[in-house]
Amino acid sequence: MIVAMQDKATEEHIQHVIERMVELGFNVHRTTGATQTILAGVGTPGHFDVAEFKVLSGVYDAYRISSPYKLAGRSFRPEGTTITFPNGVVVGGEQITIMAGPCSVESREQILLSAKQVKAAGAQFLRGGAFKPRSSPYSFQGMGLEGLKLLREVGDETGLLVITEVMEISQIELMLPYIDCFQVGARNMQNFNLLRELGHVRKPVLMKRGISATIEEVLLSAEYILSGGNYDLILCERGIRTYETYTRNTMDISAIPVLKKLTHLPVMGDPSHGVGIRDLVPPMALASVAAGADGLLMEMHPNPDKAMSDGAQSLYPEQLEKLIAKLRLLAPVVGRSVA
Amino acid sequence: MIVAMQDKATEEHIQHVIERMVELGFNVHRTTGATQTILAGVGTPGHFDVAEFKVLSGVYDAYRISSPYKLAGRSFRPEGTTITFPNGVVVGGEQITIMAGPCSVESREQILLSAKQVKAAGAQFLRGGAFKPRSSPYSFQGMGLEGLKLLREVGDETGLLVITEVMEISQIELMLPYIDCFQVGARNMQNFNLLRELGHVRKPVLMKRGISATIEEVLLSAEYILSGGNYDLILCERGIRTYETYTRNTMDISAIPVLKKLTHLPVMGDPSHGVGIRDLVPPMALASVAAGADGLLMEMHPNPDKAMSDGAQSLYPEQLEKLIAKLRLLAPVVGRSVA
Amino acid sequence: MIVAMQDKATEEHIQHVIERMVELGFNVHRTTGATQTILAGVGTPGHFDVAEFKVLSGVYDAYRISSPYKLAGRSFRPEGTTITFPNGVVVGGEQITIMAGPCSVESREQILLSAKQVKAAGAQFLRGGAFKPRSSPYSFQGMGLEGLKLLREVGDETGLLVITEVMEISQIELMLPYIDCFQVGARNMQNFNLLRELGHVRKPVLMKRGISATIEEVLLSAEYILSGGNYDLILCERGIRTYETYTRNTMDISAIPVLKKLTHLPVMGDPSHGVGIRDLVPPMALASVAAGADGLLMEMHPNPDKAMSDGAQSLYPEQLEKLIAKLRLLAPVVGRSVA
Amino acid sequence: MIVAMQDKATEEHIQHVIERMVELGFNVHRTTGATQTILAGVGTPGHFDVAEFKVLSGVYDAYRISSPYKLAGRSFRPEGTTITFPNGVVVGGEQITIMAGPCSVESREQILLSAKQVKAAGAQFLRGGAFKPRSSPYSFQGMGLEGLKLLREVGDETGLLVITEVMEISQIELMLPYIDCFQVGARNMQNFNLLRELGHVRKPVLMKRGISATIEEVLLSAEYILSGGNYDLILCERGIRTYETYTRNTMDISAIPVLKKLTHLPVMGDPSHGVGIRDLVPPMALASVAAGADGLLMEMHPNPDKAMSDGAQSLYPEQLEKLIAKLRLLAPVVGRSVA
Structure with a gap:
């Protein structure tokens, strides 16, 4: 000091x-x-x-003349962290990872169809919410345990890894048998008790940046998980709150190269929440990878017009397919590839 | 629509x-x-x-042409909500309520001395954190249950009501025997599961505005608690995150009269977190009451220079005393009084 | 460094x-x-x-370990700056200064009626725009020179000082014979050429904080005027742009005591632009003075519903009168008075 | 309505x-x-x-149910605007336009060397400030007319078009003989008198987004220029002010596709001001083009460590060269090319 x-x-x-x-x-x-x-x-x-x-x-x-986080700092592991999943998929390596799926699991038919479309488009992970944090108590709150089971079932059927959001400590045990990766949502990025518990779990975690979190706060929250012994952590930029209201949030693309410089952890982009408008998702997905993202988390729905949540920002299946085709061309420009 | x-x-x-x-x-x-x-x-x-x-x-x-919240809206209870505590203290009535005390409970001596000073200055509530949400995993995390017991003990000894922060569902039961009012911190304003549980409790709750929450989101979160059946809810403005860095946050004083217009719930101000700098707390406390606040929540420490947390924004005991003396003169200008 | x-x-x-x-x-x-x-x-x-x-x-x-401004710093004139106007009105002294009037000068009748109402309510200055900076090229752009003449005429008739906004260098000469104080609007706070010219003028200037200006930037802009030799400068908080959209801007009341600490210059508040909603102006005016403001700049219109600009935030004449009556009671609490 | x-x-x-x-x-x-x-x-x-x-x-x-701007709206010219410069360079067409050069013109040697490096790297425009808006009155304020002459001279010598910032009406006439494109800086985006004058000029204008301007405000300001009859207007995203302080501004990459959708005008990105840190400029430049930008405006200096302004965000000549090489590979992915 x-x-x-x-x-x-x-x-x-x-x-x-x-x-x-x-x-x-x-x-x-x-x-x-x-x-x-x-x-x-x-x-x-x-x-x-x-x-x-x-x-x-x-x-x-x-x-202060030293960073308040230690384990999350780039110098702790200068070569960068890679996370290898059961089926051999690696996050943080040379290949760009793509996670896609609907905001919420709504039914067996919906999530199975989603999984097939996501797989066909070329993604490695199926995303889908079983427990939904909604700002209104009157909104759809998710299928709960039933949703978890469906995710696992269709994940296995299609050969996709499964990621879903964990909202509180009591859900950790419940989720463990069904998922491949925990997702910590933006609203929980400073739920320190939850982070501490996830530090004791032996399963990867993807933690989203809080809607008004500074980059330093992202890394301090990462420190909570790492200091518990769980080093399989992925960070994710998903838009911050600014004065601009045209988009749902302002996606801070620069946070991607900044985080890549400050930490050894993989960094992904979530353009769906980043902008909140379907047609802006593809350009922002391309921008994320151009800026150095290790992967993308995106919402896709077989029928976005009838989605029970976040329909406005969910891609149509054919949009996802076209986007991934473009990403295949773009990735080599920045020394990466898409599987 | x-x-x-x-x-x-x-x-x-x-x-x-x-x-x-x-x-x-x-x-x-x-x-x-x-x-x-x-x-x-x-x-x-x-x-x-x-x-x-x-x-x-x-x-x-x-x-949308109607508000997404119902129970929290002013029209639900046009005359306004008042909350009567066991010892007869009323929040939301003609009298301004003052809650003060240290950021954290640090020891029996510290919290007892704090309580005596807070009482002498003229406050009705003792505040103090037993479980602390800290952005760094290496910071002091609070005394836990021991802290709760101390709060109750010195509260009873000095005749003060007791308010403390609840961070997760499992703490609700634990806290019930010791406290008079639950506090939901800014970081938990959208921890919807916690809010839902607090809706089933029969004890008042003070909920702070999230650091980047809109006024509509504050009221939607209030709706979670109200819709569970707990109508004894107090809202609290505590500063929002903006581009200005001189102050810790930017205290949105206008949120006080806006909330008073939109909802029937009592609205308090927390100038300590609002600005984060000790000497700015008194002017912002006066401004809050001038703008219509029903009360104030403030940090005071017997020895701020040695506080284990938030020392920079804690008032000296004599500052609190002088401030309350001024509030006694100011309150009548806006049709209120200080006990 | x-x-x-x-x-x-x-x-x-x-x-x-x-x-x-x-x-x-x-x-x-x-x-x-x-x-x-x-x-x-x-x-x-x-x-x-x-x-x-x-x-x-x-x-x-x-x-950097020293402030980048010198003349604007409190230590340059620790006792504070007071500005005495031709008719003896002092800004920055013990008395709170009140400046009020319509957004735009619209006609002789309108501005004369405004002046009479403003005077009757107890203000010292008449404000009114002759040249209007409007975000749309299709909006009313002001009466120009004709408006300046009307301001002077009704100011003299009612015994009010006159303040109006200067938008560019070429208007300075034009305005000099008609006004008592130049106003630099938020959009021009970093129009450095204009500031430099105003530094060479021998007439007081009131400079508003830019909509996204930091406090340091306010003081650097002040330095432009002071370094030209014009020390009769008043600063004014008028709301900053944040993510909250309920109010037009977020009035940063804490900027008032912060500026009072950092600089010797008088500091006023403009609650009309600060919140943009008529009924919120009185509570925010009271809050400004409670927080230490040296004065208030407010919009009032004889018939706000028919105002050619800013009608939604203009007070009715009777609201201004009631507000000033309350300010008379509030000011002594903070060691001030209202004439 | x-x-x-x-x-x-x-x-x-x-x-x-x-x-x-x-x-x-x-x-x-x-x-x-x-x-x-x-x-x-x-x-x-x-x-x-x-x-x-x-x-x-x-x-x-x-x-309001219709946009407040007309001429700037996409529907006014659905096919998009292209601007052809004297030497045949087209902005807004299939080719990405690159404008680069130092923040300020400092000397003949410096600007000539800059121009040669910029040309060698593959850019079409030389940028350089002759009149500098600086937040401190004690900073370097530019070479003025002498700087303009040098820009023209080295532009002609190297075959580059010349763009420089105009800060006030009186500079328009002065600049006309020397430049190919006027630049309106972020601080002047709402200097409506300046915009109106530029509407009467017959030379292209590049207007930057204000540091806290909404997208609607950008288009309203564009309307000022278009409604004067000057349709050769280029818009430019250059970062907005948010709570994040790691970067100088937060570059709103999503504004690029949003503007491309809402208006027919060409849209460029300025990653130098967008992030303010040299090493982040290349990833943000790539991201801009991936998101649909029609071109880039970037700072490059022959010796950034000794630049008289903005050295920290100026690229080294070899960085610019490598970046443009990458852009050549990236552009075809989004259906564009780099000359």
């Missing part, structure tokens, strides 16, 4: 800051300029709150 | 939209202008997603 | 940073920790761009 | 709204539902302000 004192700071102010730094375990190096004193704290204290120093008398500003 | 068609919409487009509206249970009234057709859907269908109509071919835009 | 190097920075990286710092005129003090090197640059170089250092190889981060 | 009345609206409220609609020139169609009345205004009134209706008594909400 560095503390820059104000021009007018007194020696008393300076001594008080030094004392607090020493109490926290810092070795303090002092630079006394003609107008301003700078205090550099070196060493490895435990957790401290830089905001506390910003409000001390005589302080101009205080700066 | 109203659907405005594009100038160039064909009769086929129009018929398709009408069909979808009828399927959902709307009676459709059609206005055919020289250039544009307008479809007004009346009647009371169940849940529908207006976004689905926005992407249909030939549609210019679609509008 | 301080530069914190990465753990893995090489001596070559460090030397390159030191060289660049020395080239800019810094004296560099080096702290070599066990893991991290810190370079503190002291001395008084001219302008430099801290972003340039952030991207140098081996750098963890770089921090 | 459509006005939806509240459930509890009285007949008097309804009649008042109808009267106001008729006054503005609307023909009103009324739908009386069991609970709610809907008023559809058809016909072609001049300008009106929908906000005015939202605050009338008894109104639930009011909606």
Whole structure:
């Protein structure tokens, strides 16, 4: 930590800051300029709150000079993390991973047809919600356990891996037998108890960026899962909330290369939630991969007009097919490929 | 719902939209202008997603024309909700309610001293966190059950009501014997399972606005609790995330009069989290009450410089005292009083 | 400036940073920790761009440790700036200043009636737009010079000072004979050529915060005017753009006490543009003064339903009157008064 | 316009709204539902302000049902606008246009070397600022007229078209002899007087999106230029201001396909300002073209470490070269090419 004192700071102010730094375990190096004193704290204290120093008398500003996350940092595993799934599919490697399917599991027929279309288009994962977090209590809340069973069944039938959203701790055990990857939704990115539990599970997790989470907060949340011992973690940009209302969210494509630089974890893009409008999904999917994404998570529905949720942002099956065909051409430009 | 068609919409487009509206249970009234057709859907269908109509071919835009929440709306209880606590304290009435205390319960000594100072300053509630949601897994995570017991003990000793944050369903039962009011933090405002459970509890709940929640989303989340049968709900503005970084958050003071207009529920302000800087808390507390808040939730610590969390935004005991003295003078200007 | 190097920075990286710092005129003090090197640059170089250092190889981060504005800083004039107008009205003193009037000057009758109502309610300034910046080229664009003359005429007739918006350099000369205070609108807060010219004028200026301007940017823009020699500058918070759409903007009330702390310049609030909805203007006006504002700028129209612009946020004359009556009671709570 | 009345609206409220609609020139169609009345205004009134209706008594909400811009709308020229420059370069056609160069013209040597590198890399336009809008009055403000002359000279010498930023009306005449395209910066996107003047010029204009401008506001500003008779207009996404601070701005890649859908005007991307960090420029440039951009505007400097402005976001010459090579491979995937 560095503390820059104000021009007018007194020696008393300076001594008080030094004392607090020493109490926290810092070795303090002092630079006394003609107008301003700078205090550099070196060493490895435990957790401290830089905001506390910003409000001390005589302080101009205080700066943390090391990242607050360790295990999530790129330097922890410079070569990057790859995650190998039971059927040999690898996320984070040279191949782009594609996860697609309906927002919600609605019936056996719907999810089976979805799976067949997703598989035919060339995806590796089937997505589908069994438990749905909905902003209105009067909206469809998902099929629950029955939905999980259907996902597993049609996943096995079509040879697709299965990913679904986990909303609370009690669902973890329930889901374990049926799924290949847990998905943590944007609203739960700071549900720290849930993250901690997922750190103890031996199954991969895909964690979406919160709707107003900074990149640093994404990595701190990742740290919760990693510090529990689960290193099979995938991050996912899915749009942030801004003042622009034309799109459902503003997809922060730059977060993809930024995360690839700051962390060793695979990074995917979710253009469906990123923009929320069907016809914008293909260009944003292409943009995600062009910017370095390791994969895509997208909503597709056999009949989007009749979907029980998120129909407006679900691709038609033929759109998904055409998109993946384009991705096959695009991927090599950035040194990747599509299976 | 109203659907405005594009100038160039064909009769086929129009018929398709009408069909979808009828399927959902709307009676459709059609206005055919020289250039544009307008479809007004009346009647009371169940849940529908207006976004689905926005992407249909030939549609210019679609509008929901009734609020998606019912029980939370002002018209449900035009006279406003008041909540009477065991010791006779009323929230939502003529008197301004003041809740204050440290961010975290740290020790018996700390919380007892806090309670005495809070009581002496004139507050009605003691706040203090027993379970802490922290963005870093390496930060202090709270005293847990021990903290709950201490809160109850010192609350009883000083005659203060007790409020603390509940982070997950499993904590509800645990907390019930010790507290007077549950607090739902900003990060859990859309933890719908938690909200649903709190709807079945017979104890008041204070729910904070999420850091990027719209006012409509606040009311939809309130609907989750109300629809479970728990009508003793208090809302709380605590700052939203914007581009401005000088303050920790941007406290949206206007949300207070807006919520007072849209809902019958009491509305409080939390200037501590709203701005995150101690010296800005008093002016923002005064502003909150001037704008119509029913009460204030504030952090105060006997020794903020040594607080285990949120020290930078915690008031010194004497600051709280002076602030409440000013509030006593201010409240009558807006037709209220401070006990 | 301080530069914190990465753990893995090489001596070559460090030397390159030191060289660049020395080239800019810094004296560099080096702290070599066990893991991290810190370079503190002291001395008084001219302008430099801290972003340039952030991207140098081996750098963890770089921090400016003094404010980029000088004349606008509180320490330049710790006692605060007061501005005395020809008729003795003082802005920035103990009295709250009230400026009110219609969005646009529409006719002699309308502006004269407005002036009488504004005066009767207790305001000191008449506001009214002669040149209107409108987002649509098809909207009413103002009466121009004719409007300026009317403002002066009715100002003199009623004993009110006159403030109006200047949109470009060529209007400065034109306006000088007719007005008492220039207003720089939010859209021009970073029209640096205009600001520079206003620095050479000998008439007070009220500058509004840009719709997405940070507090630091407000003060840098102030610096443009001050550095030209015009010290009679008033700042004004008028709402910023956020994700919330219920209100036209989100009025950042906390910017008022923050600016009062950082600068010696008077700070006003504009709740009309801050929220954009008539009935929310009075609570936000009260909140502004409770938070420390030196005055208020508000829209009032004799007949808001027929206003040619901004009718939805213009107060009815009787609302303004009642509001000022309340302000008279509120001001003493924060050590101020209303004339 | 459509006005939806509240459930509890009285007949008097309804009649008042109808009267106001008729006054503005609307023909009103009324739908009386069991609970709610809907008023559809058809016909072609001049300008009106929908906000005015939202605050009338008894109104639930009011909606504009046609876009407020006409000439900028896609339907005005469904086939899309192409702009042909003197040397035959076409913007908005099948080929991707690349504009590159330093932030500021600093000297003859610097701009000549830049031009040669830009040309060698494969760009069609040389960019460079002669007049610089800087947030601090103490920063480098550009070489002015001398800079313009140098741009023209080296543009002619290397066979590049020249684009530079115009900051105010008085610079238009000055620039005309030297440049091929005017650039309107983000800060001037709502400088309506400047836009109006540029509408009367017979030279193409590239207008950047304001830092907090909505897509609708971009198109309304475009309307100012088009309505003056200048149809040679290019739009440019350059990043918006959000809560995320890792990048200088958040580049809204989705604005590119959205604008391509809503307007016939060519749309470019400026990844340099979009992210502000050199190493993120190439992935964001690729993403822009993948998402449908008609071209790119980028900063490149022969020696970014010593640039007088924006060095941190300026590409090294060899980075530009490699990037354009990749763009040549990417463009065909989306049906385009790079010259």
